[in-house]
Amino acid sequence: xNQLLILAAVFLGTVGVLIGGYLFVNRKRLSDxxxxxxxxxxRERNTPATARSIIREANVxxxxxxxxxxxxxxxxxxxxxxxxxxGDNGTPGAFLLRVSVFTLIGFALGSIYRGPxxxxxxxxxxxxxxxxxxxxxxxxxxxxxxxxxxxAIDMMISAMRAGYSFQAAMKFxxxxxxxxxxxxxxxxxxEQRLGMEVRVALLALQGRIESVDLKMFVTAVLIQRxxxxxxxxxxxxxxxxxxxxxxxxxDIETLTAESKLSARILSLLPLAVFxxxxxxxxxxxxxxxxxTGGIIMFVSAAISVMxxxxxxxxxxxxxx
Numbered sequence: 161x162n163q164l165l166i167l168a169a170v171f172l173g174t175v176g177v178l179i180g181g182y183l184f185v186n187r188k189r190l191s192d193x194x195x196x197x198x199x200x201x202x203r204e205r206n207t208p209a210t211a212r213s214i215i216r217e218a219n220v221x222x223x224x225x226x227x228x229x230x231x232x233x234x235x236x237x238x239x240x241x242x243x244x245x246x247g248d249n250g251t252p253g254a255f256l257l258r259v260s261v262f263t264l265i266g267f268a269l270g271s272i273y274r275g276p277x278x279x280x281x282x283x284x285x286x287x288x289x290x291x292x293x294x295x296x297x298x299x300x301x302x303x304x305x306x307x308x309x310x311x312a313i314d315m316m317i318s319a320m321r322a323g324y325s326f327q328a329a330m331k332f333x334x335x336x337x338x339x340x341x342x343x344x345x346x347x348x349x350x351e352q353r354l355g356m357e358v359r360v361a362l363l364a365l366q367g368r369i370e371s372v373d374l375k376m377f378v379t380a381v382l383i384q385r386x387x388x389x390x391x392x393x394x395x396x397x398x399x400x401x402x403x404x405x406x407x408x409x410x411d412i413e414t415l416t417a418e419s420k421l422s423a424r425i426l427s428l429l430p431l432a433v434f435x436x437x438x439x440x441x442x443x444x445x446x447x448x449x450x451x452t453g454g455i456i457m458f459v460s461a462a463i464s465v466m467x468x469x470x471x472x473x474x475x476x477x478x479x480x
Contacts, residue, residue: 220253230256244368246297247340255290262286277455301340302371308341309373313399317392326391327352344369358385373402416476423472427465
């Protein structure tokens, strides 16, 4: 019974450290989200009920207790934004619950296998699994959006030259182009049709897709709406620039492929050696894994490898 209480206390402490570290790293963004939520609530109190009735209420979670706990929190807004960028239609509560379950499973498996110290490492791994998967979905969706955007702009130019307005051209592209670009352009059209200013709807579209190419597109449209000019010609130049940037990025990826491969090999080499030694001679590693000092050294080495891998990948990642 005492051992279970100790494990429970260590687990809660681990979760607290992870959540505290997350909140500390993202404190500025969460603070901005809280401020935005306060402004929205203040504006909503001054808005007539008939106008507020058209606003769709989105539940944070399908569980009432979790919904009440997370509604209006800055971390909920941040998670919802990240899920939106990943194209995940689930609720923020479901994602946070999934992170908690993975963290609990990782801690339980590590504690059962080697004690609380390994349990802490397992909790960290469990915490990172859903986050890494979401980041992967975001990167995949962003890459697909980036590939679709130049062709979509060419379609928009042709539509406007044929007599379509900018909004009608956005609707046309939203209907003709597949996800992720099509639904995002359709959402822009629906938002401005329901009364949102075109500038605000464009900036909301830019906020949902973290793409430099899209920022160039939105900036060009907003400047043209303020100063006038030939929007078709401007968008044609931007489309050409996007294709040139994509070609340059492909060349850079080719030149840095060797460095990235070296980073992957160097990071996997210690793990491969560890597994190989355990397969050939299991008794060789047993004294280290059986002692607290050895476990601490093992965890420190794993963290050092991850930091080294991240550093090498950042060095090889050149922005265009």
